[in-house]
Amino acid sequence: MTSDMIIAKDLKKVYGDFVAVDGINFTVKQGESFGLLGPNGAGKSTTMKMISSVSKRSSGELTILGKDPDKFGPEIRAHLGVVPQKDMLDRELKTWENLYTYGRFFGLSRKFLKPKVEELLAFAQLEEKRNDKVEELSGGMQRRLAIARGLVNEPEMLLLDEPTTGLDPQARHILWDRLFRLKEQGVTLVITTHYMDEAEQLCDRLIVMDKGKIMAEGSPAELIKKYSSKEVVEVRFGTDKNAQFADQLKKLADRIEVLPDRILVYTSHGEQTLEKISAQGMNPVTSLVRRSSLEDVFLRLTGRTLVD
Amino acid sequence: MTDLKFKPGKAVDSVRAMRRGAWAVAEYRLFSMSKWMGSMISFGLGNPIIYLVSIGLGIGALVDANTGGQGIDGVSYIEFVAPALLATAAINALQDEVTFPTMQGFVWDKMFFAMNNTPITARQIANGIMTTATIRGIFTVILYEAVLLVFGAIPLSSALPLFLTSIFAALAFGAAMLAVTVRIENDTTLFAIIGRFVIAPMFLFSGTFYPLDQMPIYLQWIGWISPMWHSTQLGRFLSYGMPLELWQLAMHAIFLATVFVIGMLFAYPKFESRLQK
Known part of the structure; x- marks a missing residue:
């Protein structure tokens, strides 16, 4: 069954006089890997926060997993995995403790989390770092931990805000590999990026954003064919x-x-x-x-x- | 390399997650706190012992000797001071557990934003922080009272009433501090200012070491607006029967409850608006 994970119609977000997202329309289908490409300040992260069901829209319609996030934010968030732009990890806790405590926020039982934490450590290639504090991990490792944390609730959709910004090429390729595996398993991915190679590698379809508006939409190949x-x-x-x-x-x-x-x-x-x-x-x-x-x-x- | 195998969207019971949100936050904070349990215990025990020695053997002996063994209100000086000392200990505990975790959550490692990406709501985060702070306050007061009891500074019958009044004081002060801290963008020097210009005067001018009416009238207002004085008066009434009218009892209790409620009501919307950003 294929269903729409996100439906946005005339979606708008205004901060005072500043229009961050200016009436955008798009749909993301189940199992799809969808990208928001644009430079800094294009409105990608603001859009992502509205999709994450934490930031309320100013106007327009938004449906996430079939529900209105303004009314059902916590229910929707229960089934989303979010990897924020800044990792927002607890730097005083150990690697495994970050995964475990985050899982508890979803009401997951200790019995469920015990093997899950090990599985996620293996997935993120952090088994050897399980007892290290977060502040001892490299940038790439922290990013992998943030992604692993976003998967602790076995989400229907994983939202990644600038997943590889600030990482070296090797760390980026490891991450892309991990994300590609998730996509192969049918996890819906929504990725914001300002790296075109990342969008080309990971996204089935994307929107190009600039100044809060959508400039173009399509697969990377279609867009290149059409505009270049x-x-x-x-x-x-x-x-x-x-x-x-x-x-x-x-x-x-x-x-x-x-x-x-x-x-x-x-x-x-x-x-x-x-x-x-x-x-x-x-x-x-x-x-x-x-x-x-x-x-x-x-x-x-x-x-x-x-x-x- | 290991692949994750799961059926997306099946693991979480969203109703359960939403119901236990505040407790999940508290559990997380307790998990973090357990890392410095040792220093919490030594501080929790060391603090009252130092006060007991200094007040019991020093000021207390002096006051008791100069009042012909009558102390104040007909009880020993240490018994007179005990409600205030316990309230101060509880207030300090809640102050620590409200201010630093809130700064950490919003500013330092922004964990509140990560929590808010789960089913947990802004209000549940605020409640969870208050819950943990209260647990820390309870823990501190129990240790403090244990020391007071072991040294015979208060009778056993005073233990429960003083426990309650000191926790009430701390809840009122903690809620007010939560409402203040959630409004701080990044400036931690405010805590030092609060320590010096709010907590210290409150400790010194709230009838802690002598009855408030000993003060000139133009300084008594500090006590009137301080949760510390209201809780201490209640504690003195309940522990050794310091005379209070019914309306005074009601006023002290209502004052503490009101500060608590107003503090939380001012904290919630700011938690919500900050997490929206």
Whole structure:
């Protein structure tokens, strides 16, 4: 059976004069891995707090697990796993104690929690750290612990706010692997991120947000197809010279974007385009041919890059 | 590497989780507190012993000698002071368990926000913190009374009434402190200010060491607005029969209950609004 886990209609959140989320619409289905992609301040975390059923919406409709979070917040939260942006772990407790005490908040019995804690420690690869205090764990370990903690109640839906921000590449890949396994098991995932590679790796479908609004919606592949070309040639002529080649490059490409440090040339055939660039006597200091990514989609939609 | 195997959404009984929310918070706090049980016991015992020695052997001996063995209100000085000392111990215990965990929960490691991601509500967090603080107060008062009883400073018949009056004082003060602490964004120096300008004057000017009417009238108001004085008066009435009119009894009890209720009523909405952010 597939059902809607989240239905948002004209969802809005206002803080005083500031509109953090400005009338967004989206639906998340059971078992789906859904992403909210956007730069800092796009309204992703605010949306996430409303989905978590802790922050009330200003207007619009929101249904989480079939219920209205304004009326049934605690019931809904009983079946959600939440991994907040800041880990919010008890730094004075040991690793296993953080999992155990959190499980008790869901009314779970000691009998249930005893094996569950061990299972989660294994899942998060923290068995050897079970008796270490949280403050002794590395950033990546703390993040894995926060994710394990979010799973202690065997949630229907796991909400992850910027799960890998601040982690090194290796720690990120371990986390992605863990999350991918959950997805394979049918746990619905909702992820906010400002990393396009993360969104591409983890999300079946995503919305691109900017300034509280949804700019685009679709699978990573669909979005790239719709808003970008197949390949991108990145060329650098030097900071002062980039702009002067822009007109010439435009004629060789579907579209170009002139950034302060480089020019992005959008084309179906990157290598051929690069050859033409050289043939026309333009000799970039460095050049790179790559596939289009969500970063390019975002740039196209907003005129800005995701990570400043 | 191990995979987790579970059927999403089947483990939690949400009705049970929602019902026991405040207790779950209290249980968590008690779990954390159990880590420094040793220092809690030594402080709980050491504090009354120091007071007993200093007041019993020092001031007490002096007062009792100068009143021809009559003490104050016809009882020994230590018996006169005991209700106030117990109330102070209970107040300090609740103050510790209300202020620091609330700062930790909202500011230091933000655990209240993590708790609020579970079925636990803002109000249950506030209630859980108060429950644990009260348990700590009870524990402290029991230790204190045990010392007083062992040293023969109070009669056994006073134990229960003084236990109750000191816990009432602490509940009133604790609720007021909860309402104040939940409004502090990050400045812990306020605790030092409260310690010096609220708790210390309350301890010194609430008829703790001498009857309040010994004070000039323009200083007596400090006692009137302090939970400490109201609880101490009740304790003196109940333990050794210090004369009080019925209306005075009612006034002391109502004052303490009112401070408690107002404190909690001011704490709840701020807990809710802060967790919404």
